[in-house]
Amino acid sequence: MPVPTDPDVKLAEYAHPERLVTTAWLAEHLGTPGLVVVESDEDVLLYETGHVPGAVKVDWHTELNDQVTRDYLDGEAFARLMSAKGIGRDDTVVIYGDKNNWWAAYALWVFSLFGHEDVRLLDGGRAKWFAEGRPTTTDKPAREATDYPVVERVDAPLRAFKEDVLAHLGRPLVDVRSPQEYTGEKLHMPDYPQEGALRGGHIPGAQSVPWARAADEDGTFKARPALEAIYQGEKGLKVTDDVIAYCRIGERSSHTWFVLHHLLGFPTVRNYDGSWTEWGNAVRVPIVQGEAPGEVRA
Amino acid sequence: MTSGPGAARTDDLPGALAEIVADFQEMGENERLQLLLEFSQELPALPARLADHPELMEPVPECQSPIFVTVEVGDGAAPAGPGDVVRLFFSAPAEAPTTRGFAGILSQGLDGLPADELLAVPDDVPDRLGLTRAVSPLRLRGMTGMLMRIKRQVREKTAS
Numbered sequence: 248m249p250v251p252t253d254p255d256v257k258l259a260e261y262a263h264p265e266r267l268v269t270t271a272w273l274a275e276h277l278g279t280p281g282l283v284v285v286e287s288d289e290d291v292l293l294y295e296t297g298h299v300p301g302a303v304k305v306d307w308h309t310e311l312n313d314q315v316t317r318d319y320l321d322g323e324a325f326a327r328l329m330s331a332k333g334i335g336r337d338d339t340v341v342i343y344g345d346k347n348n349w350w351a352a353y354a355l356w357v358f359s360l361f362g363h364e365d366v367r368l369l370d371g372g373r374a375k376w377f378a379e380g381r382p383t384t385t386d387k388p389a390r391e392a393t394d395y396p397v398v399e400r401v402d403a404p405l406r407a408f409k410e411d412v413l414a415h416l417g418r419p420l421v422d423v424r425s426p427q428e429y430t431g432e433k434l435h436m437p438d439y440p441q442e443g444a445l446r447g448g449h450i451p452g453a454q455s456v457p458w459a460r461a462a463d464e465d466g467t468f469k470a471r472p473a474l475e476a477i478y479q480g481e482k483g484l485k486v487t488d489d490v491i492a493y494c495r496i497g498e499r500s501s502h503t504w505f506v507l508h509h510l511l512g513f514p515t516v517r518n519y520d521g522s523w524t525e526w527g528n529a530v531r532v533p534i535v536q537g538e539a540p541g542e543v544r545a
Numbered sequence: 546m547t548s549g550p551g552a553a554r555t556d557d558l559p560g561a562l563a564e565i566v567a568d569f570q571e572m573g574e575n576e577r578l579q580l581l582l583e584f585s586q587e588l589p590a591l592p593a594r595l596a597d598h599p600e601l602m603e604p605v606p607e608c609q610s611p612i613f614v615t616v617e618v619g620d621g622a623a624p625a626g627p628g629d630v631v632r633l634f635f636s637a638p639a640e641a642p643t644t645r646g647f648a649g650i651l652s653q654g655l656d657g658l659p660a661d662e663l664l665a666v667p668d669d670v671p672d673r674l675g676l677t678r679a680v681s682p683l684r685l686r687g688m689t690g691m692l693m694r695i696k697r698q699v700r701e702k703t704a705s
């Protein structure tokens with residue numbers, strides 16, 4: 248029996264309001280059977296300093312990624328992880344996290360690759376919950392292990408690989424990194440350890456929409472009309488477009504993927520998780536520098 | 546990259562840092578995270594002369610969370626020399642406990658060393674804590690970035 252959705256009026260305007268819950272809704276529904284709250288942060292220790300009562304931690308680096316191949320878990324490993332966290336296949340999962348829900352959106356996207364049906368984000372994430380002075384605890388819940396089925400990951404509808412992006416050139420791409428990363432200005436910094444990319448710039452034709460433009464100051468998503476004004480108005484995207492979003496490693500673009508797919512209702516949006524750490528290191532892929540999206544050469 | 550099953554080398558580290566590395570090595574992986582959390586809680590607050598002047602501190606962009614670091618060598622009256630004592634100052638938000646933990650380790654392990662001893666600290670110290678798997682290599686790079694910046698600042702302040 249699915250947990251009811253949040254009837255909040257702002258959420259109701261979105262294409263898929265069932266994908267978000269407000270902090271007020273979550274506070275009321277904590278402890279509801281069939282609801283599991285998941286915290287997923289950039290900072291691997293943040294959960295330990297205090298979290299939403301009953302929430303379990305899922306870490307993107309150490310738990311959602313394969314530790315050898317640059318890829319996500321396979322079906323068996325995901326089933327083991329879900330079982331260990333006490334998450335059932337039919338459970339409603341509400342994910343929240345730090346940094347405006349980047350990693351929460353990323354976790355939601357990974358859950359979606361495995362077809363976990365009812366997975367939602369907490370609008371405003373961890374910061375809003377704490378700012379509102381809502382209850383927190385350092386106690387780790389003891390959830391009983393579940394019998395989560397082994398479900399193979401289905402990447403194609405939601406995930407783009409480098410080859411997909413090459414084949415996609417000429418169709419809409421959204422670069423959600425900072426303007427300096429987009430132009431290629433920001434790449435080398437003094438004493439910067441060997442991280443990132445050998446080349447700076449963006450994928451030809453990509454529009455620059457830094458992820459943060461979708462968020463209000465309190466970290467909640469902007470209301471639907473404001474989002475439409477950016478992506479459909481200013482950038483001219485159409486709901487029927489086939490869109491690929493990317494950033495540096497795929498986390499900020501999960502946030503934008505969530506906005507386009509679930510909040511604005513674009514049916515065909517993929518996240519290119521290889522993102523700039525793959526593209527900016529790949530041999531002979533086309534790159535454009537500067538502020539203009541640039542031309543796609545045939 | 547990881548320290549492997551054997552204990553990491555500590556004989557080339559200054560005493561306090563060697564003890565910290567040994568403490569981490571003696572623990573299981575989950576306990577190491579807990580110890581890192583304790584270091585984050587013990588990171589000293591900035592003295593007022595820096596807390597009121599954030600522009601005096603250097604940002605560490607390798608860390609995914611905002612952190613600033615600055616060093617003082619000697620008493621500031623005369624040009625500093627290799628035997629002068631280095632003081633370390635860090636500023637990192639409470640919402641970034643991992644980054645604060647890294648700063649806490651460097652603070653407790655390096656603060657008060659003479660400049661030449663600090664500059665001799667091997668760059669791979671972050672990899673010796675046994676945190677690579679629990680924290681992830683990408684996150685550990687933030688600590689390497691802090692160490693490199695500390696050493697560069699010390700070099701600049703002791704250059705004649």
